[in-house]
Amino acid sequence: MTLAPYAVRPETSRGRLHPEAGGDARSPFQRDRDRIIHATAFRRLQYKTQVFVYHEGDHFRTRLTHSIEVAQIARSIARQLALDEDLAEALALAHDLGHPPFGHAGEDALNSAMKPYGGFDHNAQSLKAVTALETRYAGFDGLNLTWETLEGLAKHNGPLRRPSPYIAAYDxxxxLDLDTHASAEAQVAALADDIAYNNHDLDDGLRARLFALEEVAGLPLIGEALAEARACAADVAPERLAPEMIRRVINHMVGDVVAESRRRLAALAPEGVDDIRRAGHPVIAFSEAMTQANLAVRDFLFHRMYRHWxxxxxxxxxxxxxxxLFSLLHGGPQMLPPMWRARAGDPGSAQCALVVCDYIAGMTDRYALEEHRRMTDPDIPG
Incomplete structure (x- = not known):
């Protein structure tokens, strides 16, 4: 496929922090994608949850299934806009690597514990995972991803005026040109995340019976998709109706992003990717009508799912x-595994807090629960 003038081009990549020989037929962004898939942090996503803890059911989304779904949506949008699909996919697969166990509950708990030391942000932790915490290569820490992938991870939601301590130190x-927007490919990955997140939480909420189809029928976009799903077969089984509705919502949202982005790109007329970065506003976006519909869905999910008893x-x-876990390990780093203990420094110190935070952020739900039992139940060996 011929790339658009404003797409990121593999042959003009700004390269890697540690120079490497090419070595095979893959593009730099294909190599980034493959490194992410083989990373330890990526495998752990299988047992990190979105809303439901891992043992509550096999069919609810995990961070791994969510990331794969985001990657599929990102590739679809990137293809229609003549962008580099491999870069969009790599960013989609890596965007959640920094999430701690237990979804937003785990992130809130770590952020509170880390307030005296700069707080905790899963986006910054994703960058830290791929630049420091992964130890798969003999010559460097991290995955040594391309500049374009690191840029997209750091600022896929826009310029960083006040970067987190880790991002500022890495920059x-x-x-990473933190004061500009990221590439169109990174913006695509961010919008694909929004599309997948809301729709799949809606699907999981219906599956968990936190609310019923009749209760979402009045929502903008959702009600229209539900009517379309019912019209496709008069006697459709209830268990098939929700998936029919969800896929239509996703299709509508993808179509809206493509149409609105084409409108913005035509108005901007960018001659290269740097014009995208310097545009002063996102070029990949929902229309205003879709933005409002999306906000209505988020509001519904907030009250009916995320705040369900x-x-x-x-x-x-x-x-x-x-x-x-944070309190015990911060006060007693001698309980950390040897590799982590060697880096932790003195009990209660800022260095110890950072190491304990990294250790906990890398845990899966089930490992965190097991560690909790080992550290609190006298009958379980440490």
Missing amino acids: ARHP RVNRTMAKSKRVVQL
Whole structure:
């Protein structure tokens, strides 16, 4: 496929922090994607959850299934806009690598514990995972991804006026132009995340019976898609109706992003990727009508799913697990595994907090629960 003038081009990549020979027929962004898929942090996503803890059901989304779904949507949008699909896919697959166990509950607990040390942000932790925490190569820490992939991870939501401590420190070593927008491919990955997130939480909420189809029928876009799904077969089984509705919503949202982005790109008339970065506004976006519809869905999910009493109970328990693990390990780093203990420094120190945070952020749900049991139940060996 011929790339658009404003697409990122593999042959003009700004390269890697540690220079490497090409070595095979893959493009730099295909190599990035493959490194991400083989990373330890990527495998752990299988047992990191979005809303439901891993043992609540085999059919609910995990961070791994979500990332794969985001990658599929990102490739579809990138293809229609003549962007580099491999870069969009790599960013989609890597965007959640920094998420701690237990979804937003785990992130809130770590952010609270880390307030005296700069807080915790999963986007910054994703960058840290691929630039420091992965130890798969003899010559360097991290995955040594291309500048374009690192740029997209750091600022896929827009310029960073006040970067987190880790991103600021990394940028001082390897500048990522934090004051500009990211490439169109990175913006595609960010929008694909929004599309997947809302729709798949809607699907999981219906599956968990936190709400019923009749309760979403009045939502903009959702109601229209539900009517289309019902019209496709008068006697469609209830268990098939929700998936029919969800896929139509995704199709409508993807079509809207493509149409609105084409309108913005035509108005900007960018001659290269740097015109995208300097545009001063995103070029990949929803239309205003779709933005409002999306906000209505988010508001519904916030009140009916994320604040459902069953979810609240799970989130409260999950937060306590993370809080206790952090407190015990920060005060007693001698309980950390040897590799982590060697880096932790003195109990209660800022260095110890950073190491403990990295250790907990890398945990899966089930490993965090096992660590909690080992550290609190006298009958379980440490």
